[in-house]
Every structure is written in structure tokens, then in C-alpha cells.
Amino acid sequence: MFKSRWLLFFVFQSGHKMAKKTTPRPDISTEEKIKEAARKVFTQKGYSATRTRDIATAAGINLALLNYYFRSKQKLFEIIMVEKMQNFFGILIPILDDLTTSLDSKVEHISSNYIDLILANPDLPFFILGEARNNPELIFKVAQRKDFLMNSVFMKQIREKKPELDPLQFLISLLGMCVFPFVMKPVLISMTHMAEPAFKQMMLERKILVPVWLKAILKTKPVIHSR
Amino acid sequence: MFKSRWLLFFVFQSGHKMAKKTTPRPDISTEEKIKEAARKVFTQKGYSATRTRDIATAAGINLALLNYYFRSKQKLFEIIMVEKMQNFFGILIPILDDLTTSLDSKVEHISSNYIDLILANPDLPFFILGEARNNPELIFKVAQRKDFLMNSVFMKQIREKKPELDPLQFLISLLGMCVFPFVMKPVLISMTHMAEPAFKQMMLERKILVPVWLKAILKTKPVIHSR
DNA sequence: AAAATATTTAATCATTTGATTAAACAGAAG
């Protein structure tokens, strides 16, 4: 058993599960139970506050199975992290690079889709933004090329409509409008009487507000920056 | 020695340093060296990723001195956290509640002061927003009352100027415009060719853009939300 | 059914980590 695990490891060091050499068809669920628990615990508490025992308990499995299926906490984490980055950026990329839609339409889509996405996964943005600080190379891996963003259709459309404006300023503002309220939620709840339902209602209203406000921003008179 | 420490602990359990009973006047610097190192390490890595040994090394002191002066990692953390929250919110509160300034002027002040503050302490916002998730009660302690924010002069001025708008939507947008770029910085740097100097330049330009844009937002036509 | 292979478990390891202790050291008080 010891031998077979390591042999396989050297053959496929795919970072993937290393069991199931020939045909065996187990539950399929154990591995998925661990991943599901890992999604929950990692996104909630972040990498370094997460204990492998938390994941094992949440998954209802023996601790050793985590290492059996995923080799290490780090390897399991990377799988979840990549998955979550795809959730987070995957929704953005296609909209930004759509040749068939107007700038206004893109703003509407991003606002609406992003807010819905995060309402359904409230810990997602903070998790991504936090772990991006420790694993910048992982972010880079998901964003294929460093010039995709600046060369996207969206950015071109902004340059066309408002040439004096750094289009990155606009994109950051748009994302901030959608994402920041979630990042700030705990502070907000501690400092006001707002609770979960009111927060959700506010975010639903924001889906309408953000496009209106960003259109207004695009109509402002040029601001010239001194150098 | 053992005895005197504990006696003092029960007399002043102020969470403060417990040495220096009679007169001795040491370096004064050891305690401060630890705090300074703790500021750096905690804000950079967060509570759970921080090792007391990291702090001791950064401070150039023996590990035991950390516990000698501050009892525990947790106690030291709370001191730093409160300090940092005062940095972060202390600049905001007086502006928000200033009876003598206009709404536009408040927006300008917040934009300018906040961006300058965070440029000088780039890890501050993420630290605060992150630890707020684990210690909501600490946030509440610094924000004196839960109704301060919603009753502030700033909020009244927004209600007056744009009665149909939830003033919280506006405040969150303003803060997001200033703070979110810093929260997002690592992602930004991984996904574009932007480096530190360009980021700083962008934030300086933002000090001008944010007030212009937020004034434009205040001039938009009312949006009525269906219920 | 027997053999081979895969999965699961309980026990255990080695390291890390927050914290403590006892002794050495330093400076002020008597």
C-alpha cells in the first residue's frame, strides 16, 4: 500500500487524487465531501485560520482521509482557491471582452451579475482578496496574460467614450461599488442597526443604482491631472 | 518575582504592562519595540497568520519579553487593533459630524484625507476589515453608539439634498471609492503591469476624481425602487 | 471464493507555537 501510493505519485504527480489505479468505483462522495467542507471552511476563515481538523469534522470524515485524497492542506487549498477564483473572475472576463454589447450594457451586466453572485457567496470576495495577498502567483495563473485586462473591449470602449480618463479608474470604481459593501459588511453591521435582511435589500437596490451612477460618472466634464 | 507579577495582576488587571512596581526606569524602548513590531506584523499578516516569534524577531527581543510585557498574543493584539481602529475611524468621525461644513466639502475632505492616510498605511484597511470579521465587538466598542453614523450631520445633509436616496448607499460608495483600490491592489498588480509607483499616482489622481464623481451622483435623477 | 486493490480508522509522530520558569543580569536604594 505504501509502495503503490508513492509509485502512483511519481507517475501522475498531478496534484490530484492518487488512488483508484485500475477500476475501483468508491462512493465518489468522500472526496467531494472533503472538497465541500474545504470550500466552506477555507472561504469563511481563510487559509491560515483553517485547521485540517475543522475540515475533517465539517466533512464528517476521518482526518487521515484529507491527506489520503489531497496529500496536504496546501494542495487542497490550491484546488479550492483556483475554483473560487474561477467563480469570482469567470463571471467578469466574458462580459469585459464581449464585442457585441455596449459599454452601458456591460456596466449593467457586471453590476447585476456580480451582486447576485456575491449575495449567493458572501464570503467569496474577502476570501479572494485576502488570499491574493499571500498567493499573487495563483491570481496571475488564472488571469491568463497580464495585458488581457487593459486590452479588453470594455477598456477600449471607455477610452473611446472618455479619452482623458484612465479606464482602470473606472473599472475599479465599478467593481468597488459592487464588491466593497460585502467586504465592509461586518463593520457596517457593528456600527449601525442594520441586519442581514436590510443588507440584502440594500444590495438589491444597488443593482439599479450602480449603472445609473456610473453612467453619470461617464458624463462628467474631463478632469485634467497636473503632473 | 513570580509572586509580585500575580499580585499586581490581580490589583490592576488593566491588561497593561504589569512590571515597574516602584521606581525602576528601564529603556522605555523594549515595550515600544514590541508594539512597533506587532503593528507591523499584525497589520501585514493578520492575527492568525502572525507568530509571536515573528514579532519577537522583528522587535529584536527575546520571545519571553512579549509575554512579560503584554501577557499574551491576544492581549497585545487587542492593543494594536484598538489603536489601528482609531487610526482608521478617527479620521472619519469628526468630518462626518462637522456642523460647519457643506456636504461637498465633507466629500472632498474624506476623499483626500482617507487616500492620504491609506497611502501612508497601505495594509490598514484590509487589516481592519479582516479582523472586524472575527472581532465585531471590538468595532462596536470604538463606534460609541450604534446610531451615531445614521444620525451624523453628513447623513442628514444627504437626506436633505437627495431625500429618496438611502444615505448609507452614498456613504458606502464614497468609502469604497477611496478604500477599495487598496483592498484590491494585489489582484490589480497580478492582473496588470501596474507596479507600486503607478498605483500611487493613480490614487493621487483619485483624490480629485472621487469628489467630482460623487457630486455627479448626487445630481442624478431619483431612482425609485419597487418593493 | 481468493486475491488484489482501494478506502477507512485509530494511534502516533514531529514540528510549531503560545506560554512559563528559573536563573542571570542590571541598576537603584539602603
Next chain:
DNA sequence: CTTCTGTTTAATCAAATGATTAAATATTTT
């Protein structure tokens, strides 16, 4: 100088934590 008190150090502790192992159980293959 000696004593007292506060500071610093090196060694050590106990608990937590990521990981491994060997044995057990289950499943597939022959």
C-alpha cells in the same frame, strides 16, 4: 558593598496541528 527590584535570557512545557503509519474493512478483479 549589599540588598532589593525590575529586566532579560535560555531552556523547557504543554497543547495544537499537519501529516503518516499499520492495521481493519470494503470493494473490485480474477
